[in-house]
Amino acid sequence: MANQNSPSSPKWIEDPPPAASYRSLFKWGAPDRFKHPNHGLVYFLKSTFGLSDSDFSQIQSPGLDPVQADLPILLDPAHVCFFESLVGPENVRRDPLTRIKKSYGAGMIDALRLRQKRIENIPDLVVAPRNKADIAALVDYCSKNRIPVYIFGGGSTVTRGIEAVCGGITLDMSLHMNQVVSFNETDQMITIQAGMSGPQLEAALNEAPERFQAKRRYTCGHFPQSFEYSSIGGWIVTRGAGQNSTYYGKIEDLVIAQEYITPTGTLRTAPFPRTATGRDLDQVMIGSEGAFGVLTEATLKVSRLMPRSRTRFCYMFRSWENAVDAAREIMQSETGFPSVFRLSDPEETEVAMHMYGLANTPAETILKVLGYQPMQKVILLGSTDGQRGYCLNVDHQVRKICLSAGAFDLSLFGVTQRWERDRFRDPYMREDLLDHGILIDTLECAVNWSNLHHVHSSVHAFIKNRPQTICMTHLSHAYPQGTNLYFIFIAKIDSINEYLDLQYGILEAIQKSGAGITHHHGIGKQTAPWLEENIGKSALDTIRALKDHFDPNGIMNPGGTLGLDLSPEQRNKIWSKDLEG
């Protein structure tokens, strides 16, 4: 590996991971793309953790070795034969690398395990169905033969959502099930197969005139931070949110019809915007995390692409309380909604000052003079989408509300533009930091406005109770009735158990504070032990009844997903505690 930095700069890995290495499995994003922490951020981390240049000179557990794992296939050879004859041997993979890649996600726990060369919970085979008939036959066969079925879309889960805890097979939807089924410009809807990736979908919509002879260009409006490596199926089954959700809605607002192949049969919903024909089954299936069946196709609402209408804003407030009140006022003012809407708490604002190049500039000095103090001031950034008049009106109201709350207008400082440019690049920094033993991870939750400060202060207090731990918080998906709260914690941690203690503790703190335990990451197998306490036994019993209906033999994503089949260890929230033996 080469290091292009000057000697006193931190040592960053700048080469793509060696083929078939552990690092090739856990490195976020494109092998040859990097975003290194800038000087401001490194300076901030050094001062927070009391580190020197030499602490950044050695790479720790980089995972550059080739994966060496003896991973026997436990599945009966007759089953393997069946799968190969059904989809063709070229669509059945049994090599360890593929099996690991399609079972591990992009969570911190995945990266930590792979850095420590811990391989566990992988499927016997990875099967790539070519069409719906393949999926129906696979699900039917697996249900009859009690073979666990997992589903791989983009692999960006941070909740162990696709981890093949019980072995069996993983359906790789990304290989063949990634096509546009139909595009309907009159109804502004697109039907796509579930394995399509975010960029594939967005490109198809942006190029609608060329691709579909459409009159206009469109957007899906859904841009999670994982956008480039996420799948439409993953968005839906986790109830995900994009960074522009405040305008476009979460994925459950964008899905208008779906098709699932379950062990009980195929469920297809109709693409009416609204009906009164009993309950809304789309909302029963969105968030089902592969535990009911395989999402094969979805019909999404699309919106006109109007990039020239967009306005961008950025305001600095004197205090978090002040800014939260203004954010709430914006959401409740009946003005329509901004598209991106991110309010950082004081600690995140300090980091943002470094990341966006505002720290140690005349702008910071001016702000200080005007009474916007470090560790008190907070930054709000955002942008609008929609028709020009709509954007201008929202922008005008945001400005009016912020200024009357005493905020300083930073809209001309390019902060929002820089955030936009880096929105999908920030996750690349994770590997650089962990190369130097600095762990960054996130947990997020849903709150009502009236409970926001309680949730924020109690979770923040729990995290800060740990020495030398950074806790940055923002809200990034807002509604008239509440918002999400997104906690980012950064700590010097190199032990999996220490990490899990912290993560589980934060989950407990979120739970106790009265928040909903996830706003858009989903539950997976990681957060599952908290679900019943969070939504109540009656609610989980209803999910169990649906599980029994759709998947009577319990083959779909087994191993604790959604708290449906928790092991005793999971139930006691001690799952994975034995990782380091």
Add this chain to the structure above:
Amino acid sequence: MANQNSPSSPKWIEDPPPAASYRSLFKWGAPDRFKHPNHGLVYFLKSTFGLSDSDFSQIQSPGLDPVQADLPILLDPAHVCFFESLVGPENVRRDPLTRIKKSYGAGMIDALRLRQKRIENIPDLVVAPRNKADIAALVDYCSKNRIPVYIFGGGSTVTRGIEAVCGGITLDMSLHMNQVVSFNETDQMITIQAGMSGPQLEAALNEAPERFQAKRRYTCGHFPQSFEYSSIGGWIVTRGAGQNSTYYGKIEDLVIAQEYITPTGTLRTAPFPRTATGRDLDQVMIGSEGAFGVLTEATLKVSRLMPRSRTRFCYMFRSWENAVDAAREIMQSETGFPSVFRLSDPEETEVAMHMYGLANTPAETILKVLGYQPMQKVILLGSTDGQRGYCLNVDHQVRKICLSAGAFDLSLFGVTQRWERDRFRDPYMREDLLDHGILIDTLECAVNWSNLHHVHSSVHAFIKNRPQTICMTHLSHAYPQGTNLYFIFIAKIDSINEYLDLQYGILEAIQKSGAGITHHHGIGKQTAPWLEENIGKSALDTIRALKDHFDPNGIMNPGGTLGLDLSPEQRNKIWSKDLEG
């Protein structure tokens, strides 16, 4: 009865119905309130049906006699004792009038049966629970003893939603379960008991400063035509829509949390705007039509009351096709949405010309000269809600789109204002018309834009195939992906069987055209035979699985609701055909 009209005017009943009469049971709304068809409408009906003044001089089957019905209580006296001891004898009604009143709805089939003095399908007792503990005890007792439970809210069902087909008891939620539980201004939410009426809720919100020491006044934004006699519980369990739904959303968009007491236990959801904790159980329960359990409380989003921002518009288009394209453009323009948005087809526009006093005026002449021809031209009316700048921008865009589609601006003619004034009064005309053998009824459905013309023309053709039958259609709840279609048919009919033949035929035509069979009326027992065909067997099987989970003994609203326990006659769509024996 007195008739204040001149001799040549139609004879209208202008006295409140006699106490305890059949008419007292079926007359819409307040006993002493009336809205008679105006001269323009009478003229139009006369010419359509070839009627003379003398045809309007005799009242047919007015139902003025006292209800005479021998209605034995079939329930075991021990059960009656239990109910009386539980809620107090004053809260258990066994008189026939109450039992009929709490089982019949406001549908045409209800009015026709009562005019013919046909009493059927009533509960043995009407029980008014005082609190949630009563409801829990009642549901538990009834489940154990297999006693059917029906639920009365406001009694405005048009789908036989509350009809006690299997006897048992009806819970009257309107008597005690009608209070505000809590109001949270910070989160803009109100929690109310399910038996509260629309006006009670709206008054509480409008008077929030006086009632709850709030800073502002609020609105629920939900105004179905039945508003004055509807209950919040009814809105929710039928998935209803208000006339301002294009801005505020349907009830499923307004509910943020609920509590149901089911035979299996109590299900309570949390009021987070969005989460990713598995599926959205609120959307499982909204639309459950009393078949899963009793809705006890709901938390609704509320909006700021901003009446001074409202703008009103009205445009006349040269053709239906032209106007539908403009309506779709308005919905898809990313401008935000109007609040009321009603587009009438040519036939409804003719009636509207009479109802709103535009027929035979200089305005009509000018329109004709300009090329807006009778039975071709169509009228769009609407209004905006929200912050002033939002309203102005939406209004401006609506105007721009309509004018560029060649529409004539009638916004200054007061049409929208007249529609607003009469919005809750029009149902009063039903009794006047039926007094002269003219039946008016409605069916509505959900469509995507691309299928709108096919649905409209095929359903319209079916209705018009019947001689001397008026078919008026409008869309009144619009979305970027589609809209509702609302069919109003007017015919000279006095036989129940003839009415049912027509109604069932229209339902068949809607079904065959590919529409969703209801956008906001719900399914009830009337539309239930079409549900499985409309949403598919897999979907109905999912509802059945939920039914088995919540109500294993099948006591909740039994008798065909949602197609869950259809009788052989219902299954063959011949239910009630024997009504006239």
